Amino acid sequence: xxxxxxxxxxxxEPEPLxxxxxxxxxxxxxxxxxxxxxxxxxxAHRAPxxxxxxxxxxxxxxxxxxxxxxxxxxxxxxxxxxxGLLIVLLVLFVGIFLLALALPSLQAxxxxxxxxxxxxxxxxxxxxxxxxxxxxxxxxxxxxMAMAVPVAVGVALCMTQYLHKRVSGPVSFVVDLLAAVPSIxxxxxxxxxxxxxxxxxxxxxxxxxxxxPFFERNVDPKGSVFVASVVLAIMILPIVIAISRDVFAxxxxxxxxxALALGATRWEVIRTAVLPHGRSGVISASMLGLGRALGETIxxxxxxxxxxxxxxxSPSIFAGGETFASKIANNAAEFDSPSKTGAYIAAGLVxxxxxxxxxxxxxxxxxxxxxx
Amino acid sequence: xxxxxxxxxLAFRRPSGVRTIKNSLATIFVTVATLITxxxxxxxxxxxxxxxxxxxLSSTWWLxxxxxxxxxxxxxxxxxxxxxxxxMALICxxxxxxxxxxxxxxxxxxxxxxxIARGVSFMVDILSGIPSIVAALFIYALFITIFGLGRSxxxxxxxxxxxxxxxxxxxxxxxxxxVPDSLREASYALGVSKWKTIVKVVVPTAFGGxxxxxxxxxxxxxxxxxxxxxxxxxxxxxxxxxxxDTMGALPTMIxxxxxxxxxxxxxxxxxxxxxxxxMIVMLLNVLARLIARFTTLxxx
Numbered sequence: 001x002x003x004x005x006x007x008x009x010x011x012x013e014p015e016p017l018x019x020x021x022x023x024x025x026x027x028x029x030x031x032x033x034x035x036x037x038x039x040x041x042x043x044a045h046r047a048p049x050x051x052x053x054x055x056x057x058x059x060x061x062x063x064x065x066x067x068x069x070x071x072x073x074x075x076x077x078x079x080x081x082x083x084g085l086l087i088v089l090l091v092l093f094v095g096i097f098l099l100a101l102a103l104p105s106l107q108a109x110x111x112x113x114x115x116x117x118x119x120x121x122x123x124x125x126x127x128x129x130x131x132x133x134x135x136x137x138x139x140x141x142x143x144x145m146a147m148a149v150p151v152a153v154g155v156a157l158c159m160t161q162y163l164h165k166r167v168s169g170p171v172s173f174v175v176d177l178l179a180a181v182p183s184i185x186x187x188x189x190x191x192x193x194x195x196x197x198x199x200x201x202x203x204x205x206x207x208x209x210x211x212x213p214f215f216e217r218n219v220d221p222k223g224s225v226f227v228a229s230v231v232l233a234i235m236i237l238p239i240v241i242a243i244s245r246d247v248f249a250x251x252x253x254x255x256x257x258x259a260l261a262l263g264a265t266r267w268e269v270i271r272t273a274v275l276p277h278g279r280s281g282v283i284s285a286s287m288l289g290l291g292r293a294l295g296e297t298i299x300x301x302x303x304x305x306x307x308x309x310x311x312x313x314s315p316s317i318f319a320g321g322e323t324f325a326s327k328i329a330n331n332a333a334e335f336d337s338p339s340k341t342g343a344y345i346a347a348g349l350v351x352x353x354x355x356x357x358x359x360x361x362x363x364x365x366x367x368x369x370x371x372x
Numbered sequence: 373x374x375x376x377x378x379x380x381x382l383a384f385r386r387p388s389g390v391r392t393i394k395n396s397l398a399t400i401f402v403t404v405a406t407l408i409t410x411x412x413x414x415x416x417x418x419x420x421x422x423x424x425x426x427x428x429l430s431s432t433w434w435l436x437x438x439x440x441x442x443x444x445x446x447x448x449x450x451x452x453x454x455x456x457x458x459x460m461a462l463i464c465x466x467x468x469x470x471x472x473x474x475x476x477x478x479x480x481x482x483x484x485x486x487x488i489a490r491g492v493s494f495m496v497d498i499l500s501g502i503p504s505i506v507a508a509l510f511i512y513a514l515f516i517t518i519f520g521l522g523r524s525x526x527x528x529x530x531x532x533x534x535x536x537x538x539x540x541x542x543x544x545x546x547x548x549x550x551v552p553d554s555l556r557e558a559s560y561a562l563g564v565s566k567w568k569t570i571v572k573v574v575v576p577t578a579f580g581g582x583x584x585x586x587x588x589x590x591x592x593x594x595x596x597x598x599x600x601x602x603x604x605x606x607x608x609x610x611x612x613x614x615x616x617d618t619m620g621a622l623p624t625m626i627x628x629x630x631x632x633x634x635x636x637x638x639x640x641x642x643x644x645x646x647x648x649x650x651m652i653v654m655l656l657n658v659l660a661r662l663i664a665r666f667t668t669l670x671x672x
Binding site: 072175192 | 497
């Protein structure tokens, strides 16, 4: 075939006679162009016609569609589809492989995996559990979210409802740059600059509220969950801002103008039109931020003071600790035996499952919001 | 004001005191929130610049490695780490960019509105939320435990693919969405096949956006530390072979030296490495935004 790479309908030109009287035409397809043409010619629609083309057309008289080979299309389509499916497989594989490698160690675990705070993975006897890791991970991430979301909503409102476009452009540029700062640099900064800066505030909180276990004095405040949470909050700010900004910007103009027409102040416009419209978006953005905070590795690892083995559990935000991610990264050099590696992979699996759930919830909330 | 309303019914009334106060409080809140957001960036940047700029001024920093340099000694550079970081990111991009662009083409051009596309799109969201440490553990499980290979820079690149893929895919997807249907239809009307339409019309139109996505993706993976910790050892010397188990990289250079006391020369090198890393990442970001600004496709 001369025309190999097309899936457009090939229109077979009617013969001159047929064109004058369409009813005589053996061609079923009535092309609007040719039937109205007084002097119909064989017109090439795409490429200049080769004699071979013409011969073939003669042979194909009476056939509506020329047979077209679509190899190029088929290949390209399957390439694209494969890439799409590969992504699905990739995510499934992450779960499957982590589970497969964690299972032997989980079965050999002498302690209860979910409730134990032990982490003895070298030697013959495996005794490990994730209770401590889970607490520190969730505490730091939830604290970070609680700090970041109100600020992020404020910034997003400021950018969409208050600032002129000329000013909000640079602000959003700054937010994007904040998102670009590598986490190890946040970690370094958090430990050496922000930690000491926050120490007086931490000391004050401890002196006033230290009788509550949640605020009790524990480690050097520089390496506490509190500092880690503040750094995490800064790190998740950009993502929450970006998504909130987008949903706020999509508030229907009518709603805003209706509120203004009723005499609403700017804040009332926000409360009655912008916030209700953006609620699901903000919730979804917060969940995404939470997911980010749960999985953050190196910044948390640098900041948090690792408690010595066997130290008593403290629920305080001024305690040190280890999160799933920091535990794994801290011990990355020690993956020597399969059972030991399996224990860390089990921790990674829990982290994967938790972030999967949080992200899935975020996505579902966002979709509900779009539908309603 | 009530007297005048009799003859001019449309006269404005100011909002009551409580409402005005609430309105002002809201204004103050959003202003403070914006300042709170800007301060950390400025603070981090000034800290890193002040502590690290000195070493960056000498050519040694850009041309030498840390071989034979102990924390107590001055000298050496970050050449090995810069090249390592760039090399791993490029290998990662070589895998992630085609996959991401093709995946986006599938979502927009072939699968639009289908159940499969929704499933893929959902998984892309999940993938973009996967913590880097989990991606690293997955590659560790696959490459090292199951295939029995050693640690290598290639393994790092593969782990980074999982992190870069969703960035590239999403930005490509957004751009493809913006390509007007009239362009596609014009191409079909000329008898051009679908795949040629995509390759010659749709993708070139969206090219600027795709490049932006790739650069943002590169910036993201260059700053990642967790996969480096798990999948490759930090090399102080120059080793650019991606199949051996050691390679320098800026994040691991920072990580390796961060425990030193501040008076050591090695401590300054940590901050200089941090500044170098931030400069590369910021440069990519700024370039990406400039490209985005000057590409023709704009949202309506």
